[in-house]
Amino acid sequence: MTQHVLSLSYGKDSLACLGAIEELGWPLDRIVHAEVWATEEIPADLPPMVEFKAKADAIIKERWGIEVEHVRGKRTYEECFYLVCGQRRGKGKSKCSGKIYGWPFHNGPWCNSSLKRHVLNKATKGSVQYLGIAEDETHRYHVLSDTKKSPLVEAGWTEADCRQWCEENDLLSPIYTTATRGGCWFCHNQGKGQLRLLRRNYPEYWALMLKWDLDSHATFKDDGRTVHDFDRRFQMEDEGLIDPKAPFRWDSLGKELNYSLFAQEGL
Ligand code: SF4
Numbered sequence: 001m002t003q004h005v006l007s008l009s010y011g012k013d014s015l016a017c018l019g020a021i022e023e024l025g026w027p028l029d030r031i032v033h034a035e036v037w038a039t040e041e042i043p044a045d046l047p048p049m050v051e052f053k054a055k056a057d058a059i060i061k062e063r064w065g066i067e068v069e070h071v072r073g074k075r076t077y078e079e080c081f082y083l084v085c086g087q088r089r090g091k092g093k094s095k096c097s098g099k100i101y102g103w104p105f106h107n108g109p110w111c112n113s114s115l116k117r118h119v120l121n122k123a124t125k126g127s128v129q130y131l132g133i134a135e136d137e138t139h140r141y142h143v144l145s146d147t148k149k150s151p152l153v154e155a156g157w158t159e160a161d162c163r164q165w166c167e168e169n170d171l172l173s174p175i176y177t178t179a180t181r182g183g184c185w186f187c188h189n190q191g192k193g194q195l196r197l198l199r200r201n202y203p204e205y206w207a208l209m210l211k212w213d214l215d216s217h218a219t220f221k222d223d224g225r226t227v228h229d230f231d232r233r234f235q236m237e238d239e240g241l242i243d244p245k246a247p248f249r250w251d252s253l254g255k256e257l258n259y260s261l262f263a264q265e266g267l
Contacts, residue, residue, distance in 0.1 A: 003029040005127040007120055008068060010053055011182065013152060014132035015171045016162035018064060020151035021130065028130070031060065032123045034116045035070040036184055038208070039078045044184035046202070048174045056171055071123045073115050077186065080114055081212060102216030105188050134159045186212075188220055195230050196237075196244070206231075229253060 004027045008014050021028050033053075036044035043050055057068045075083075086097040104111050133140045133150040136158040144150055152162065166172040175182035181194050185202065186209055199206040213220060213227035220227045232253045237244045242252065 003127040004130065005030045005032055005124045006130040007124065007132075008033045009132065010049070010056060010173055011132065012162045012166045012172060012176065013134050013137075013159060015056065015169075015173075016157060016165045017130050017132050017151045018060065018171075019165045019169065020155040020157050023155050024151055026130075026151060026154075028064070028066065030127070031064075031066050031068045032120065033068055033070050034119045034123075035072045036111075036115045037072060037076040038184070038186060038205075039076050042205070042208075044077060044186070046180055046185050048178065048180045049182065052173050056173075059169070059171060069123070071119050073119045075114070077111060077115060077184065078212070080110060081216070099217050100215065102218040103188055103212075103220050104218075105220070105222040106218035111184070132162075134162055192230065192233075196234055199231065199234050225250070 006014075006017055006021070006028060008031050010033070038044050045053070061067055080101060082100050084098060084100055101110055127147075129148050131143065131148055131150050132152060133144065134152045135156050141153070144153070157165070163172065163176065173182065174180040179197055181187075181190060181198075185198055185205055209227045210231060219225060220230075229250070233242075233248065236242045236252070242248065
């Protein structure tokens with residue numbers, strides 16, 4: 001018999017699917033979450049998010065009687081980072097052939113496809129998948145089909161409804177109420193504010209990013225900025241040499257860079 005599986009990200013829309021499924025009376029057999037690990041010992045989530053997931057799992061088990069399955073790929077982010085291009089797919093040479101993958105910007109978003117999508121697809125194969133697409137997210141409707149359904153769209157729940165449901169059920173993730181980052185702490189898509197916080201609050205994670213940065217031929221950001229560039233910038237802020245709120249001149253790092261002298265806000 002076809003199983004009905006909720007793909008859980010622990011975001012508000014994803015968690016609110018539990019309420020919408022209940023309201024609709026839809027079947028729910030399994031709940032699956034793709035867990036990413038930075039290394040074998042370090043999760044990709046920051047500690048407040050790790051804590052929240054454990055709390056949410058306990059609430060879900062008690063109220064819905066389902067143990068959330070944390071599925072993961074056979075490799076960690078770091079292991080994928082150090083794979084040599086051409087080795088993974090075995091399909092001839094790519095532009096980075098012979099080099100390690102490194103930061104994902106220049107080699108396609110390998111992290112999302114290898115560590116999340118592929119793992120979730122494998123775990124939910126042959127099932128009807130429930131996705132947390134809210135009623136007001138019409139731009140995402142195209143992914144819905146007979147096997148990928150959104151309880152939120154069916155029940156008419158907007159993103160605001162989802163947030164309210166999570167608040168009422170003690171299931172609102174800290175990413176909505178604190179500066180905690182959702183997603184991997186080493187993500188190349190995060191902005192300077194999150195990077196600054198990571199360096200300040202989790203120096204051991206920052207040190208790991210600096211190590212990866214030295215080994216990667218691909219730069220951290222697609223405009224050529226490296227983690228070391230950000231590190232020097234934040235160090236200058238710490239030393240009171242520059243104001244974190246003032247426009248920043250990347251050439252003040254004393255390095256020739258190929259982009260505009262004045263960094264644009266928002267990265
Ligand atoms: S959150 Fe960022 S680093 Fe993590 S899988 Fe997604 S794109 Fe990759």
